[in-house]
Structure formats: C-alpha cells, structure tokens
Amino acid sequence: MLGLMERMARYGDGACIQASFGPIFLFNHPDAVREILQTKPECFVKSRALEFAKMLLGEGLLTSEDPFHRRQRALMQPAFHHKRVKSYAASMTHYAAQMRDEWKNGQVVDMHHEMMALTLSIVGKTLFNSDVGEEAHVVERAMNAVMPLFNRAFLPWGALLNRLPLPATRRFHRAKADLDATIARIIAEHKTSGDVGDLVSMLLLARDEDGAPMSDAQVRDEALTIFLAGHETTANALTYTWHLLAQNPEAEAKLHSEIDAVLADRDATLEDVENLPYTQMVFAEAMRLYPPAWALGRRAIQDCEIFGYPIPKGAIVLVSQWTLHRDARFWSEPLQFNPERFTEENKASRPKFAYFPFGSGPRTCIGESFAAMEGALLIATLAQKWRAISLTTQPLKLQPLITLRPRDAVMMRLERR
Numbered sequence: 001m002l003g004l005m006e007r008m009a010r011y012g013d014g015a016c017i018q019a020s021f022g023p024i025f026l027f028n029h030p031d032a033v034r035e036i037l038q039t040k041p042e043c044f045v046k047s048r049a050l051e052f053a054k055m056l057l058g059e060g061l062l063t064s065e066d067p068f069h070r071r072q073r074a075l076m077q078p079a080f081h082h083k084r085v086k087s088y089a090a091s092m093t094h095y096a097a098q099m100r101d102e103w104k105n106g107q108v109v110d111m112h113h114e115m116m117a118l119t120l121s122i123v124g125k126t127l128f129n130s131d132v133g134e135e136a137h138v139v140e141r142a143m144n145a146v147m148p149l150f151n152r153a154f155l156p157w158g159a160l161l162n163r164l165p166l167p168a169t170r171r172f173h174r175a176k177a178d179l180d181a182t183i184a185r186i187i188a189e190h191k192t193s194g195d196v197g198d199l200v201s202m203l204l205l206a207r208d209e210d211g212a213p214m215s216d217a218q219v220r221d222e223a224l225t226i227f228l229a230g231h232e233t234t235a236n237a238l239t240y241t242w243h244l245l246a247q248n249p250e251a252e253a254k255l256h257s258e259i260d261a262v263l264a265d266r267d268a269t270l271e272d273v274e275n276l277p278y279t280q281m282v283f284a285e286a287m288r289l290y291p292p293a294w295a296l297g298r299r300a301i302q303d304c305e306i307f308g309y310p311i312p313k314g315a316i317v318l319v320s321q322w323t324l325h326r327d328a329r330f331w332s333e334p335l336q337f338n339p340e341r342f343t344e345e346n347k348a349s350r351p352k353f354a355y356f357p358f359g360s361g362p363r364t365c366i367g368e369s370f371a372a373m374e375g376a377l378l379i380a381t382l383a384q385k386w387r388a389i390s391l392t393t394q395p396l397k398l399q400p401l402i403t404l405r406p407r408d409a410v411m412m413r414l415e416r417r
C-alpha cells in the first residue's frame with residue numbers, strides 16, 4: 001500500500017485509479033489536504049477501512065458519522081480539554097519511570113513491545129482508572145487479530161469474506177469477545193464506584209442538550225475506541241523515535257543534553273514539557289518520517305470539486321501522510337532525520353498541511369495534546385537513563401494496516417547512559 005501511494009504520487013498532485021468499487025483519487029498537495037479535511041468535510045464520510053472498523057468499534061467517535069458524531073464529539077471534548085489532559089502527566093511519568101528503573105543494562109528488548117505495554121498502561125490508568133497490566137496480552141492479541149481484517153477493506157469481496165467462518169474471522173470474533181469483556185468489567189466497576197474523574201466516569205455522567213445519557217452500548221463503543229486509538233498510534237511513534245535516534249547520534253546527543261540540563265536526576269513533570277522543545281521536535285520529526293496514521297480516506301457523498309478536479313459522488317479520496325511528509329517540494333533532504341525542521345521559524349516557512357500526523361478539521365484527532373505530552377514525557381523519562389542500540393542495520397520493514405506498524409520485532413540493546 002505504501003508503494004502504491006508512492007507510485008500514485010509520482011503522477012502529480014492528483015491521480016486516480018479505477019477500482020472495482022469505483023474511482024480512487026490520491027491527492028498529494030497540502031491545499032488538497034486542507035480542502036478535504038478542513039474546508040469541505042461536508043462532502044465526505046469516512047471510507048472503507050473505517051467502515052470496516054465498525055465491526056469492532058461500533059459507533060464510536062472514530063467511526064461514526066454526523067449528526068451523531070457531532071453530538072458525541074461535543075460530549076467527549078471536555079475529557080480531552082488541555083486542562084484535563086494536563087492532569088494525566090503524573091501518571092505518564094509514573095509508568096515511564098517504572099519502566100526506566102526496571103530496564104537492565106545490556107538487556108535486549110523488542111522496543112515495539114515495550115512501547116505498546118507502556119502506552120497501554122497509561123491509557124488504562126489515565127482514561128479508565130484501571131490497571132490493565134494483567135490484561136495487556138488480551139488487548140495485544142485482539143489487536144493482532146483485528147488488524148489483518150482491515151486489509152480486506154481494499155478487496156472488492158472483503159465484506160463477503162468477513163461473513164465467512166474463516167480462521168482469521170473466527171480469531172477476530174474471539175478476540176472481540178475478550179476485549180468486550182475487559183471493557184464491560186471496567187464500565188461495571190465504574191458504575192459501582194461512582195465518579196473517579198477519568199474518561200469512563202465522564203462518559204457515564206455526560207448528558208446531551210435534552211439531558212439524555214449515553215446508552216451502555218455507546219459508552220462501550222467510545223471507551224473501546226479510545227482504548228485502541230489511544231495507545232497503538234503513540235506506541236508506534238515512540239518505537240520509530242528510538243529507531244531513528246539510534247541511527248542519528250548527533251540528534252541523540254542533543255536530546256540527551258537537553259534532558260540532562262532540564263531534569264538532571266529528577267522525574268519529569270508537566271511544567272518541564274515546555275522546557276523540552278528539542279524532545280518535542282524529535283517526536284514530531286519521527287512522526288514525519290513514520291506517520292502512525294499513514295493515509296486518510298474519505299468517500300464522497302455528493303459531487304464536489306477538490307483541488308480543481310471534479311469528484312463524483314461515491315468516489316474514494318485519499319491523502320497520505322506517508323507521501324506528503326516525504327515530499328521534496330516541502331522538505332529538503334526528506335529522508336534525513338532532522339528535528340530542527342520543527343523550530344517555529346522552519347514550521348512557518350512551509351505550507352501548514354505538508355504535515356498532518358493528527359489529521360485536521362472536524363475529524364481531527366481528539367487525543368492530539370494527550371499524545372504530544374505523552375511523547376515528550378516518555379522520551380524524556382526513558383532517555384534520561386538509557387540509549388537504545390539497534391541490533392540490525394536493515395531498514396525497518398513496515399506494515400501499513402490501520403496504523404503504520406513495524407512488521408517485525410524491533411530488537412534493541414539497552415545501554416545505561
């Protein structure tokens with residue numbers, strides 16, 4: 001799929017292929033990204049991959065459509081307000097410091113596995129006030145079972161395959177049942193314990209304009225959506241950060257000196273984040289080269305015009321972070337890892353929508369400030385004591401499923417600084 005995106009991008013700013021289910025347009029220009037995501041969102045709904053995701057996520061925020069989506073977004077926004085997100089910082093540092101203090105010198109780890117475990121604990125604690133440590137394997141197994149099904153979204157007969165009792169489909173249903181049980185337990189505990197100030201409490205307390213609460217099924221869909229959307233993306237971005245730092249000793253040294261100057265030996269706090277600009281830039285640059293969301297798709301629900309091209313109702317339009325984040329028109333030496341690209345001055349010198357790891361417009365990532373803060377705090381806390389050495393000189397092999405995952409284990413040796 002990444003190769004297909006790259007080949008289509010070579011045809012220019014707008015390219016089209018004819019699939020069995022209709023035309024697919026790829027737009028490879030920041031102005032088109034702005035139009036599709038920000039200025040003309042009413043022309044589109046989410047496209048096939050996310051329609052497939054409804055099998056798991058139901059009518060959660062990621063998969064639902066207006067007007068229902070608008071109502072849910074308004075109900076959930078307060079839980080992601082930056083003031084509230086700030087209160088999660090202590091848990092982020094707590095879990096990262098625990099990992100930092102447990103790692104052993106010379107230990108070889110699968111960095112992707114480590115980062116998944118870490119972000120899972122954090123999303124569990126901050127949003128569900130639950131220690132999901134012991135259930136981490138349930139979630140990991142479920143994600144592994146679910147991801148391959150998304151590939152079927154690109155097949156004309158994908159929906160049919162999902163109805164057949166194939167081994168992968170059966171694995172999916174078993175994994176879904178396990179995940180549902182985990183979420184149901186968390187919701188039931190909250191109903192007896194009352195408001196504990198986390199996301200599930202807010203979902204249970206939320207009332208729309210008519211004073212109506214969400215149904216239990218809706219709380220389940222929203223909770224599961226956040227549970228899944230809230231950890232895999234960040235874990236991928238952190239894994240790529242470690243990989244890139246290992247290949248780029250100069251950037252790594254600069255990162256270390258910033259962390260040492262700001263933190264020395266004490267644990268990071270929320271107040272430190274603004275004093276760690278280089279750490280934030282490292283995270284942003286890792287998401288440029290390896291965007292966890294590698295393409296966004298929409299289906300036109302009316303005839304419209306994008307970037308001067310007529311788009312017929314029913315067509316799929318795609319914009320790809322993978323191609324635009326590596327486009328030499330907007331990024332000099334695009335394959336080089338260079339965090340300095342994210343100084344305020346450099347950001348102002350290129351089109352805003354050349355970089356859109358979190359999307360934009362009414363469907364923009366609700367967890368952006370959560371993820372940005374988590375990225376900075378986790379990198380600072382772990383890199384305070386550790387560097388990770390790559391055990392392979394091969395380029396990372398990638399798996400572009402619903403998120404851009406590393407295909408294999410990312411084996412690294414830990415070295416105490």
Ligand code: HEM
Binds near residue numbers: 225
């Ligand atoms: C590095 C980390 C992350 C990246 C790169 C990322 C990326 C994205 C992108 C690109 C979208 C838009 C999808 C579209 O337009 O089709 C999105 C939506 C969403 N993200 Fe994130 N995300 C990250 C972290 C998080 C976190 C930490 C949470 C929750 C705690 C979260 C929850 C969501 C939800 C609920 C949506 C759907 C929003 C809506 O449609 O109203 N994400 N994310």
